[in-house]
Amino acid sequence: MTHPVEIRFQPLADADLSARPGRLVLVLDDRAQLPKGLPQAARKALGRAVAAKAWAELKPGAAMEIAFPAGLAAEAVQLIRLPRGADAALARKAGAAIGARMGKGEVTVVCGARCPVSELTLGLALRGYEFSAYKSSPQADETKPAEDVPAAEPQSVTHGTAPEARLSDAAAVEPAPADEPRDQPAEPPQPEKARVTVLCDDPEAAARDAQSGAALAEGVFFTRDLVNEPANVLTTTDFADRLLAMRELGLEVEVLDEEELTRLGMRALLAVGQGSESPSKxxxxxxxxxxxxxPFALVGKGVVFDTGGISIKPAQGMEEMTMDMGGAGVVAGVMRTLALRRARANVVGLVGLVENMPDGRAQRPGDIVRSMKGDTIEVVNTDAEGRMVLADVLWYAQDRFQPAAVVNLATLTGAVIIALGHDKAGLFSNDDGLAGDLLKAADAAGEGLWRLPLAPAYDDLIKSRLADMKNSGGRPAGSITAAQFLQRFIRKDTPWAHLDIAGVTLPPGETTLAPKGPTGWGVMTLDRLIRDRFEAK
Structure with a gap:
């Protein structure tokens, strides 16, 4: 998998900034006081920059850049404006401004006494994501020796993307032989990354504070990688194998195959995948x-590719349907984060993995299937498949684990994009307390979320003449009727929330904390929700 950039923390006192190669980043508050350790020529040039109108008009969290500054070995100086008292979102934005421009060489970040270092470095790491697993590299690049990295000062703290002892500290869980992941080739070498050094007043404290964010970045990257993978690689079996591999982090992981799903009565889920060569899991x-x-339960839709089935989608844009497992990817990323940071909470994550293909065995419009709960569903549109997957997994999660609350995530409807665009996910819930906590967590994480209604009147749109319900109510209120469908598979008095993440999983352009491509939306929100609900006691 792709790992976040490694960040080292070293003391700022007496640092010689003139000799630092690569890029030099100065994080300045509104006083724009330049740090010590700059030669006179550089101090004069940078002083002019921060006294200019352009600096005064620079928005908080934004950057100004000066190329080949006088008196410095650095090729560029990046000036970041970060006011004192900046909140987490603004500090992450400032860090993202660094991550977006850091390249592959040496980067030195100079932080003042009141800089929120841990939030800044989280933003830097998240924006620095690059998925290059399928990019061919010149042979020369593969054999080129790594550049010498200056030795760390005695007080330095090496800060990786997660605690170094995360695997050795993890409780070993013996896998059942039938659940063993297949033999897989060794992980390909990581692409060359920037080498980031943060200079600050207390590097040891900064490194400790940043560890939690490092685990969070790992979880977000895991989710982004899963969404980026093509469907010929990330089959249902490959997806399950990647989750089984997280046993080494201390997670208990089990895979239910088609035989077990049949025994359990998950006919709605199995119907979606019956036209695919990839087995449902x-x-x-x-x-x-x-x-x-x-436990707190997380449930994710994992349609590794969605053609629409017999109700086939238009060809234009269908290549993006590799992202239809985004809900399962978020659940996997959250579980990885929890294990890496040793969360003090009980959480169970369940994902339904299927592929929706138009085959001679595929389900047809007009078919009627019986869910695990026992309700019958008339399939009027085979492209409304995600809710059928979630129906059975939601029921199974409640039946087996009796969770304190359930949150499901799915790239469920195009209708939510029409309603909210790509800035916010849609929230539906039967519990005001859970909904409020999710909105608060999303706001703290800087991830957009908006609550949409549930009401009995919308049930009329999914009434079936032949079965207990039909799987689509058509275009009107499409995201709401999908949520109404899911609500029928939630037990009375179980707090539940449905997050429709179709618009935020793979937006058309870059975002503040992610380059163009998948965002990993939801990992930070759910991690924050779990912290606030279960670990703040």
Missing amino acids: VVVMRWQGGGEEA
């Missing part, structure tokens, strides 16, 4: 860090 991941209380 449900993967259960458990993190037990919170004692004996009931």
